[in-house]
């Protein structure tokens with residue numbers, strides 16, 4: 001394994017995962033062993049990519065970090081403490097957008113602050129700030145069915161940001177987009193993060209996407225149970241160029257070391 005992060009330890013990490021294993025029980029009897037021995041440290045405001053093939057447990061790991069699942073064994077620390085279930089300190093963005101179709105863009109984005117009891121004027125200002133940050137100024141009153149896939153995912157990102165989470169968990173957020181829009185959104189997610197830095201965990205099965213967005217890439221091995229394979233620091237200036245020689249070199253190294261081809 002290529003470490004590259006030996007200096008990291010629990011105390012210095014924003015997120016620290018130690019020996020996480022996860023087994024689901026299906027149909028009351030059948031055990032599905034999904035994750036095995038995951039050790040992971042994420043630095044504050046780092047953009048970390050979890051890269052792996054389908055069925056390597058990536059989403060399950062993200063859901064454990066979100067507090068939506070509990071590990072069967074092992075531990076997760078956030079700021080050196082064990083988080084108790086989901087919390088506003090972590091926000092998730094899903095591949096399937098998960099917007100409320102009967103609410104406008106603004107209505108979707110201001111849901112979180114509304115639940116927290118934030119007064120209307122304040123939450124509207126906050127929502128509009130993040131709608132603008134994600135490039136949707138002017139679309140505040142549009143409904144999800146009036147938006148393209150990329151625009152819907154911009155709403156998803158604004159909706160996550162508006163709760164001012166410390167950690168953003170993005171689960172294959174661009175998996176449903178066409179290649180052109182996906183490329184544009186990769187640029188956008190980096191631009192947004194550079195303007196308002198958070199600790200990001202970004203799940204993908206796409207090597208180019210991983211290299212384009214990540215500060216570091218952690219590869220997971222499938223098939224189940226998913227295990228950690230290697231860590232690749234991405235030492236390339238931003239904005240990155242897909243045709244850059246170093247980009248291509250890293251791409252080749254990851255392609256050679258994994259079963260991923262794209």
Ligand SMILES: Nc1ncnc2c1ncn2[C@@H]1O[C@H](COP(=O)(O)OP(=O)(O)OP(=O)(O)O)[C@@H](O)[C@H]1O
Pocket residue numbers: 024025026032034052053054055056057058059060061205224
């Ligand atoms: N709640 C659950 N109950 C039972 N089994 C589950 C549950 N969640 C996940 N699994 C099992 O874990 C497997 C791996 O799921 P996961 O979505 O974490 O992998 P993944 O690497 O994100 O895959 P993909 O890229 O295909 O989405 C699933 O195929 C399923 O068998």
